[in-house]
Amino acid sequence: MSSSYDFVIVGAGIIGLTVAFELRKRHPSASIIILDKESDVGLHASGRNSGVLHSGIYYGNDTLKAKVCSAGAIRMRAFADEYGIACNRSGKVIIATSESDLHTIDRLLINASNNGISAQRMDEIAIQEIEPYATPYKAGIYCPDTAVIDSSSVVRRLYSLLKESGVSFGFDSAVIGFAEKTKSLKTVRGSYSYGYLFNCAGAHADRIAKLFGQGHDYTMIPFKGIYYKLRPEKNHLVRSNIYPVPDIKLPFLGVHLTRVINGDVFVGPTAIPAFGRENYGVLEGIELSEAVNISSELIKMYFNNVSNFRLLAHTEIRKYLKPWFVKSAQKLMRGLKSEDLVPSSKVGIRPQLVNVKTSSLEMDYIIEQTEDTLHVLNAISPAFTSSFAFSEWIVDQSGRV
Numbered sequence: 001m002s003s004s005y006d007f008v009i010v011g012a013g014i015i016g017l018t019v020a021f022e023l024r025k026r027h028p029s030a031s032i033i034i035l036d037k038e039s040d041v042g043l044h045a046s047g048r049n050s051g052v053l054h055s056g057i058y059y060g061n062d063t064l065k066a067k068v069c070s071a072g073a074i075r076m077r078a079f080a081d082e083y084g085i086a087c088n089r090s091g092k093v094i095i096a097t098s099e100s101d102l103h104t105i106d107r108l109l110i111n112a113s114n115n116g117i118s119a120q121r122m123d124e125i126a127i128q129e130i131e132p133y134a135t136p137y138k139a140g141i142y143c144p145d146t147a148v149i150d151s152s153s154v155v156r157r158l159y160s161l162l163k164e165s166g167v168s169f170g171f172d173s174a175v176i177g178f179a180e181k182t183k184s185l186k187t188v189r190g191s192y193s194y195g196y197l198f199n200c201a202g203a204h205a206d207r208i209a210k211l212f213g214q215g216h217d218y219t220m221i222p223f224k225g226i227y228y229k230l231r232p233e234k235n236h237l238v239r240s241n242i243y244p245v246p247d248i249k250l251p252f253l254g255v256h257l258t259r260v261i262n263g264d265v266f267v268g269p270t271a272i273p274a275f276g277r278e279n280y281g282v283l284e285g286i287e288l289s290e291a292v293n294i295s296s297e298l299i300k301m302y303f304n305n306v307s308n309f310r311l312l313a314h315t316e317i318r319k320y321l322k323p324w325f326v327k328s329a330q331k332l333m334r335g336l337k338s339e340d341l342v343p344s345s346k347v348g349i350r351p352q353l354v355n356v357k358t359s360s361l362e363m364d365y366i367i368e369q370t371e372d373t374l375h376v377l378n379a380i381s382p383a384f385t386s387s388f389a390f391s392e393w394i395v396d397q398s399g400r401v
């Protein structure tokens with residue numbers, strides 16, 4: 001069975017959905033289908049994240065992330081307002097935990113000023129007026145525009161709006177191949193020929209890109225993000241969001257404390273190297289052949305110390321053990337006790353691209369294109385925040401304006 005569409009999108013995560021949203025605005029009568037291997041929308045990264053709309057302070061003004069993060073947050077907040085989705089502009093503090101962080105604070109404030117982001121340097125006392133239980137080392141930054149949002153409501157609302165606007169969905173339709181002659185995508189449920197194809201397959205986007213001769217400079221390493229929660233009687237310890245000053249050489253922000261929409265406080269996520277793209281449990285989601293490839297890549301990264309990977313591996317793997325996890329949270333709040341934290345079922349995987357030519361972790365979003373296909377690679381955090389603005393940019397790049 002073969003069907004034909006003007007636009008075929010692979011992936012019903014936030015990027016695939018917002019690309020479809022943008023296409024529908026520009027092409028009211030085009031035929032559009034979103035294919036996903038799962039039976040519903042948003043079952044991977046887009047439904048397993050911290051739900052924080054970031055301000056964009058972490059990114060230098062020469063990056064694509066800087067271009068679309070704060071613009072995306074504004075668009076996402078407007079979308080939430082329009083459709084009655086819970087979104088709380090609760091702000092965030094980023095706190096120094098050691099002397100070496102003070103220099104990074106200056107660097108982040110330069111990013112804020114270059115990117116037109118509202119951010120204020122604060123001393124310990126001013127930070128504690130905002131977050132009384134946080135224990136900064138000397139200083140920190142307050143970002144008033146950071147918000148938390150109910151990310152699964154965003155995904156579900158997009159799904160219903162897209163269906164109402166005539167966008168088709170093909171669930172349980174894993175893409176398994178591509179026939180160049182007929183310009184069609186093979187799935188486990190049939191083939192789809194396309195006028196233009198957007199590959200928004202998240203953790204699997206590099207695999208699909210390779211079917212089209214794209215993405216050859218990259219390999220993908222999954223990093224597992226596990227969370228704990230505060231016991232409900234301890235939720236008062238966190239008013240909004242408390243983040244550490246990050247290591248700006250790495251694409252991860254560090255274990256943080258986030259009060260989500262329903263008032264629960266999540267602590268996490270980790271960035272522990274994982275052995276499969278969907279390795280959410282201990283052994284779940286591990287394919288043997290891929291686990292072997294990932295392991296050999298991890299060993300190479302360890303020995304070559306790619307992007308300071310050795311330190312990352314040492315500090316992150318230990319966080320599987322609760323005492324080490326708690327230690328990382330106590331850097332933000334010295335008074336936190338192990339018994340204040342309870343396990344949470346929330347776990348996500350961050351598919352991180354490694355550039356095999358430069359031996360480095362890719363820090364920015366990457367797209368690659370052929371004449372009639374576009375591949376969104378490395379849609380890592382803050383791609384949820386960025387999504388509306390990022391997808392507008394993606395559709396511009398496709399030339400299908």
Ligand SMILES: Cc1cc2nc3c(=O)[nH]c(=O)nc-3n(C[C@H](O)[C@H](O)[C@H](O)COP(=O)(O)OP(=O)(O)OC[C@H]3O[C@@H](n4cnc5c(N)ncnc54)[C@H](O)[C@@H]3O)c2cc1C
Nearest residue numbers: 011013014015037046049050052175202204225348383385
């Ligand atoms: C632990 C964690 C915390 C995060 N916190 C934040 C945050 O606070 N703020 C923020 O902005 N971002 C955050 N992020 C990042 C953000 O969630 C992701 O960048 C974003 O959701 C990526 O969206 P996506 O659509 O590219 O991928 P996904 O949501 O993973 O969607 C990809 C889709 O493609 C489908 N697919 C894959 N392969 C195939 C195939 N072969 N055939 C058909 N379908 C296929 C999958 O089933 C999936 O539905 C976080 C991520 C994680 C993991």
